[in-house]
Structure formats: structure tokens, C-alpha cells
Amino acid sequence: MDSLASRWRRLLPHIEHLTPEGKGPFPTVLIFHGCGGVRDHLRWYARAAVEAGWGALIVDSFAARGWSKSFAKHLVCTGLLLRGRARAADVLAAVRFAGSMPAIDPTRLVLAGWSHGAWSIMDMLAQPLTHRGELGLRDAPAASLAGIRAGFFAYPYVGVASASRGGKPWPRALRVFSVVPRRDHLASVRRHMRALASVVSGGGEVEVWSVDATHAFDEPGLKGRVLAYDENLGVEALQRFQGFLRSADRA
Numbered sequence: 001m002d003s004l005a006s007r008w009r010r011l012l013p014h015i016e017h018l019t020p021e022g023k024g025p026f027p028t029v030l031i032f033h034g035c036g037g038v039r040d041h042l043r044w045y046a047r048a049a050v051e052a053g054w055g056a057l058i059v060d061s062f063a064a065r066g067w068s069k070s071f072a073k074h075l076v077c078t079g080l081l082l083r084g085r086a087r088a089a090d091v092l093a094a095v096r097f098a099g100s101m102p103a104i105d106p107t108r109l110v111l112a113g114w115s116h117g118a119w120s121i122m123d124m125l126a127q128p129l130t131h132r133g134e135l136g137l138r139d140a141p142a143a144s145l146a147g148i149r150a151g152f153f154a155y156p157y158v159g160v161a162s163a164s165r166g167g168k169p170w171p172r173a174l175r176v177f178s179v180v181p182r183r184d185h186l187a188s189v190r191r192h193m194r195a196l197a198s199v200v201s202g203g204g205e206v207e208v209w210s211v212d213a214t215h216a217f218d219e220p221g222l223k224g225r226v227l228a229y230d231e232n233l234g235v236e237a238l239q240r241f242q243g244f245l246r247s248a249d250r251a
Contacts, residue, residue, distance in 0.1 A: 001138045007093035014063040018046050019055040019103045027108035027249050028055035029152070030094050032087075032117030034216065035077040037062050037069040041219045041234070042114065045241055052242040054110075054249070057098055061090050061120075076116065083161050084119035089135040091124045096143035106147045110248050112241075115186075115216065118156030125151070126163035126198065128171045150175040150248040152241060155215050158187050158195035167194045170202030177244045178206060179237065181213045185226050209240060 016038075019026055029049050031042055038060050046056035061082070062072045075081040091111065099106025113121040125145075127134050134140040151174055158165055176199050180192045187195075189210070196206050211217065216227050218234040 024103035034115035087120035088124035118153035167197035173203035
């Protein structure tokens with residue numbers, strides 16, 4: 001069984017850390033990629049965070065496992081490997097140890113995920129984290145979530161095997177911003193809302209941005225009918241992300 005420290009040691013060589021100018025520590029957003037791996041648009045979000053006065057830590061879960069993007073596309077995107085619950089331990093380890101980095105304020109964290117990354121964050125937040133062995137970690141209760149101000153979820157996967165799929169209340173309250181594409185081939189709007197009910201029934205607050213777009217609409221280069229980039233909505237997503245971070249820091 002893994003530990004928080006060993007999981008963090010695997011992740012640490014594969015993170016990108018951006019900070020604003022000046023002396024920290026800074027409020028920081030922890031960014032978790034989708035099943036396509038770390039793409040350029042996530043670095044756009046990281047730079048947008050820096051412009052808003054936040055640090056950004058991009059966690060590459062695939063590089064930490066020695067996986068290529070092609071490998072992940074065929075085995076993670078299809079659900080054969082590393083489902084959200086398994087990757088949730090990456091999220092918890094990052095929450096536990098990122099705050100020990102001098103430039104990061106552990107009391108002002110936001111968790112941000114895209115698709116598979118949002119699934120992993122949501123699965124982590126859905127667990128009680130009170131006993132040994134949760135998320136495959138022998139010391140899961142050692143990680144405090146007290147410093148998490150909010151969650152930003154872009155077109156989260158909320159289908160089969162998602163811990164929030166049925167709307168079961170989360171064991172903790174959290175403020176959440178969720179991007180819900182109305183043409184998401186992986187989940188209907190109704191299914192998205194049912195999963196977000198887990199946040200509300202747990203005492204949290206949810207803001208939904210409903211967009212007439214596909215899954216991954218903010219990722220350049222996608223031109224198909226199922227996945228298509230929308231430049232205007234992509235720009236708006238960055239602006240809304242910045243605004244949410246600013247508001248989270250005021251909360």
C-alpha cells in the first residue's frame with residue numbers, strides 16, 4: 001500500500017510551478033490534466049492564474065508513472081487504467097505536500113481539474129478520509145483539506161465509476177465552479193447536475209457555467225464533431241477562471 005510521501009516523491013519531478021513576481025507565499029491553484037495529459041491550454045490557465053496573482057502547480061500524473069500521452073490515450077481515456085479513484089491519491093498527496101514548498105500558501109489552495117483530472121479531484125473530495133487504506137493510501141487521514149478554498153471543474157467526467165455520479169453528499173462543504181458543456185458526449189447536463197448535487201447536499205456552493213460546446217472545447221487543435229475547439233469560449237473560460245480565483249482569495 002502506498003503512502004502520501006511516496007506518492008508525492010513520484011509526482012514532484014514531474015510538476016510545473018509558476019509564480020507571480022514578488023515574495024511569496026502565494027495562493028496557489030493545483031492543476032490536474034485530463035486523460036490526454038498536460039496540454040498547452042493548461043499552461044494558458046496557469047499563466048492566467050499568475051496574472052491574477054496566484055501561483056499555479058501543474059501535476060503530471062502520467063509522466064510520474066512513465067506513461068506517454070499515446071499510452072494514456074489508449075488505456076486511461078478508455079477507462080482501462082487509472083480511474084478517478086486511483087488517481088485521487090495524487091490529488092491528496094499534492095494537497096498534503098505542496099504547501100511545504102516555500103512559494104505556496106497552504107491555507108489558500110484551489111483544486112482545478114479538466115475531465116479526468118476533475119473526476120480525480122471529485123472522487124477524493126467524496127471520501128471521508130478517516131481511515132487507513134482509503135484511496136490505496138495507508139495514511140490518508142494525515143492529509144488535512146482545511147486549506148482548500150474551492151474547486152474548479154472543467155467538463156468533469158461524472159459517468160460510470162464516478163463517486164459523485166449518484167449525488168451522494170460529500171462529507172465536507174466546498175465552493176465549486178463547474179463548466180458544463182451542453183454537447184458533452186460523456187455526460188448529459190442532467191447527469192452533470194446530479195453529480196454536482198453531491199456538493200450542494202454536502203453543504204457546499206456551486207456555480208455552473210453552461211456552454212453550448214463540446215467536451216474539451218477549450219483545447220486548441222480539436223476539430224471533430226465530438227470534440228471541437230471554440231476559440232471565443234476558450235478565451236471566456238480563461239477569464240472566468242481568473243475571476244473565480246480572485247473571488248476565492250477574497251472568501
